[in-house]
Amino acid sequence: MSLKEKYSQEIEQILAKYPPEHKRSAVMPLIYMAQREGGYVTKEEMAEIAAIVGITETEVASLIGFYTLFHDKKEGIYRLQICTDLPCALRGADRFLRDVCDHLGIQPGETTPDGLFTVEEVKCLAACDHAPVMQVQSPQGIEYHEQLTLDMTIGLLDALRQAEEAE
């Protein structure tokens, strides 16, 4: 199904936020919309977004390449983005990242064999006073989890796994 068929109303709402002669501004919200369900944007969707805002497909692809929250490849359904930037690292974030990776049996950047979780090391998330911090990017949006312990994190991952199995 094309984006227009699936999301016609949402596309109109997005376009309405910008002056009609500057439709191009809608490109980022449209990319978010397109990748929401599957976690990444397909070639066909890029072409459709390009047509909606009046730019080339290559330009859309280049934006997806430039911004780290846009994806053009399928990875885990849940991207576990753990901050290891300086302020968090001063409070044990590197250790936390290692522990989560060990628990899942993967390295940063890898996806679990069941396709559920990808662990990513990310830069400051503006929650440095609550280190360790993890952001979960998924079809449900982007959620913050703060002041984590390994036990809490395992609990969270188990809950996500169960929810996924129930579906």
Added chain:
Amino acid sequence: MAHILLRHRDIPDIDQLDVYVQNGGFAAFKKAVTTMQPDEVTEEVKASGLRGRGGAGFPTGLKWSFMDKNNWPHYVVANADESEPGTFKDREIMERNPFQFLEGVAIAAYAVGAHRAYVYLRGEFWQVAAWLDEKIAEMEAAGYLGENLFGTEYSLKIYTHLGAGAYICGEETALLESLEGKRGQPRIRPPFPPSYGLYGKPTVVNNVETLANVPYIIANGAQAYRQFGTEKSPGVKIFSLSGNVNKPGNYELPLGATFRELIYEYGGGIQDGHKIKAIMPAGASSAVIVANDEALDTPMDYENVQNVGSMLGSASVIVIDDTFDMDWVVAKTIEFFKHESCGKCTPCREGNYWMLNIIERIEEGEGSPQDVQLLDNVAHQMQGKCLCALGEFATMAVTTSIERFPEDFAKRVGGQHE
């Protein structure tokens, strides 16, 4: 003292419209629109001495007065990109005291004659954006946004726009490019946004915290605002305190409070009884200060922090204790800037690449004293050569750590430090 910005700490439900209104909410906006000329609003903000809280400290009223009145429409863009490592104040304002920030946006828009304002949030603030959308809708329903506000001709709409994970989009011209649907890369300045901004039209870009100060100034007057802070740095500031302190968090203090007050009185001192070693007052972009008594007794305002060889910036105070080595700290900051360099300017793109190479060698224990010198050289080569300040920021911790903590590097490369 009651808070000016973090008012939710005194009035927990201030994120509810009726509670905000009961506590004087939107009175400043109404006063501006119904009793003041736009230029009078700008003059009041000028007189308050308010300076930009996003890092550069530019006088806010002066910026507004630069808007080109021969070129329309005008725009206001709130910078909610908040990506400097160690900064987490704008998020607290938007999450807990959202109407005060939005009222600040509205007053700024009225002052410069804008009928459309955007809040550009970093992509990670997805939940915050959804929350602001709700608050904006409540304001529209209650007649604080929309057409013919307070029975006048003035109309205003505010929209949120999400970035998607790029530190550079906090730089105002890169932010505008991004808002136009392009890659977030800085523009050549001048022209500055008040003459050439969003869609090439005059635009005011202000930080969230800057704008959150404005309702107080308009409601109470510039003189009342000047009772806080110092003569040259008036007002209050939110200090984001992070790193090796017992109580990290946001603290709203008058400008001119000392590092010692912030770290020991409010932050509860250093963790696990360790000793304080270094302070980065402006996040990862800071020149590093040796945390001796002189530094600790320095007032945190725009002038005095400069006098001890650093900058106040966005006042994201990262505290480092004596269990950490500064070469490791520098490795962290270089990793950050290498990742975030947008790639437009060669010295920044290549310089960060090489700095990362060298510091990795040093951290793996393969470095030599010459490598430390080389690192310092590369950093100095980058300075003053890039379109935006990112290239500069990337070198600050590097050069100052090598200069001020030579023994940490000497230890790692096996050389003797003289």
